[in-house]
Amino acid sequence: MLDRELAIAARRTLGIVTSEVMNELGMTEHQLRTRLTAGVLERRHRHVFAVAGAPQTWRQEALAATLALPGAPLGHEASGRILRLFGFRETPHVTLLTTLERHQRLSGVRVRRTCFLPPEHITSTNGIPHTTRARTCIDLATVVGDARLQRVIEDELVAGRLSWDELEEMFRSLAGRGRPGISRARRVLQRIEGDPPTESELERMYLDLLREAGIPLPTMQVTAPWAERQPGRVDAMFVDVKSIVELDGRKFHIRNDSFESDRLRDQLAVFHKYRTSRFTYKQITGDPDHVIRMSRALSEPA
Structure with a gap:
């Protein structure tokens, strides 16, 4: 009965379950250890497990990482992948974005830190939290060159998935002195803008x-x-x-x-x-x- 309820819960979350979910199902520490030893469950991170046999996909890894570090969305290249930004649809890495005061590390996961991550900069796709399109585009300026960043932003604007107003507001909110990537983002946006009328x-x-x-x-x-x-x-x-x-x-x-x-x-x-x-x-x-x-x-x- 317990295993059946566990399988139902895992089916909703790509085969991933947390200690919190197992506690709600009434699973004891002894029952957890037994299932880990038997290979019924596999530990992915602290308090995060996968049901054996569930497809091991990039999305499963991404969800597991966000569950292991609550409040830290996918960011940068990983957010680019889940948003299907040009050139990032096959990014292999899972990258989380969190605040400066948090210092947790996760095996196999890149954790980047920022001094500014308000709730409105975070959204989700199929239950996986990630930074918004506008925030992702500006953040990518810290990890890619001018030409690649320009191609990504232009692709989003032309397709109508991102507006000038959204990008403008995001840039201004992040454009503090010395913030990584802002000089590149400004340079690329000026190039996209072109020469305005006199x-x-x-x-x-x-x-x-x-x-x-x-x-x-x-x-x-x-x-x-x-x-x-x-x-x-x-x-x-x-x-x-x-x-x-x-x-x-x-x-x-x-x-x-x-x-x-x-x-x-x-x-x-x-x-x-x-x-x-x-x-x-x-x-x-x-x-x-x-x-x-x-x-x-x-x-x-x-």
Whole structure:
């Protein structure tokens, strides 16, 4: 009866069972030792066992490792394999990612450590925890070269499995000074981004949209009233109605200092009771109706 319940439990987890599961089934230490001696169970890690005869696969090894070190997901190449990232679909190694304060080692498993691993950077596939696509792509910068990393990221973006916004947010969350791989990730992302339109080109595109829609044109390159005290030059202003438009030619905000400067400019405008909106190159070229609708509202009194 006990062996039958054990087999049912193991069938749900690729033939892997933990000490916790066996305790719930009522298995004693003596019964465990007997089954280990008889070869009915095989020890994989501390508190983690495999039922004899279950197929020994990479996924089984990966699941066993994550069960042996709870809270540590697959990371780097191993996460790349389970996510089927380009070039990592046959990665032989099992790699876990854990926090700096944990120092456990597992036989046959690579354990990498990080100072930042929030819950939102972890997901799971078929019960096996691993880092998200965005986190995996950025982390891979520590273990592969520029060309391979670029191919992986471009493949994910083109296939629609990963968005610019997700990648941008992840990069910024990890872009602390001195963090391994960040310089490579920044370099590759800049290369993927390509050359954005110049400031004058983007202004021309925006003004052309307004003319076609019959919207009054704003004053361009205005020095805001507060500029003498704090950064205040803005791209466009509907002066009479105190509305500001900022134009952003970047596809990808990979510089934290630029991102923070933009946020400061927006906050100052709000503080001085100016309505403000920021339009990206992607919005101007891909969603002009939205830009026109918002600009019309900004050109009119609040």
